[in-house]
Amino acid sequence: MMSPYDQQAAQAAALAQDIRGLVGKLRRRLREQADVGDLTPSQTAVLLRLEKDGPTTTSSLARAEGMRPQSMGTVIVALESAGLVQGTPDPKDGRQTILSLTDTCRQLIREGRAARQDWLLRTIQARLSPQEQDVLTAAVALLERIVDD
Numbered sequence: 577m578m579s580p581y582d583q584q585a586a587q588a589a590a591l592a593q594d595i596r597g598l599v600g601k602l603r604r605r606l607r608e609q610a611d612v613g614d615l616t617p618s619q620t621a622v623l624l625r626l627e628k629d630g631p632t633t634t635s636s637l638a639r640a641e642g643m644r645p646q647s648m649g650t651v652i653v654a655l656e657s658a659g660l661v662q663g664t665p666d667p668k669d670g671r672q673t674i675l676s677l678t679d680t681c682r683q684l685i686r687e688g689r690a691a692r693q694d695w696l697l698r699t700i701q702a703r704l705s706p707q708e709q710d711v712l713t714a715a716v717a718l719l720e721r722i723v724d725d
Contacts, residue, residue, distance in 0.1 A: 595719075609695040610688030618643070618651050623660060623677065627685060631676035633666070660684075 578586070615623075621641055626632070629640075638648035652675060655661040660681040666672035677685075700709060 606692045606696065610691045616651075616654075618647075619655055622648075622651055622655060623681060623685070626661065626675065626677050627682075631674045633672050633674060637675070 618641070622637055625637060625640055632640075634648050634652055635645050637643075637652070638645045641648065643651075652661060652663075656663065659678055661675050662678050663673040663675050666674050700712070704712060
């Protein structure tokens with residue numbers, strides 16, 4: 577027979593596995609709602625980093641993403657060709673190019689986030705009663721405690 581401690585540990589392990597699986601499924605469903613086209617995971621990571629951290633150089637992006645500069649260069653060329661990233665000469669060092677998101681890319685990011693938010697809102701309203709929405713609110717607060725430092 578399991579001790580209460582062992583039972584609680586087994587329950588926590590199962591809960592952790594369930595949460596991880598559900599978060600992955602939710603991420604996939606949200607990704608489906610915002611058409612990101614044919615972007616690779618590396619391209620998506622670069623766009624998100626440029627949005628979060630602001631304009632920077634290819635070598636800085638490569639370091640931040642743990643890639644070789646040559647590999648990052650390939651990613652950047654594809655993003656520039658798609659009209660999502662643009663480069664301008666570095667005013668401090670003309671040999672360097674500062675990369676930033678284009679206005680088109682920023683608009684696509686906004687539209688994608690709006691589509692994901694709209695889908696999630698409609699789904700919550702359609703599938704959960706007001707009481708279940710209250711339970712979900714409490715669950716979100718608990719999840720925040722797990723992820724916040």
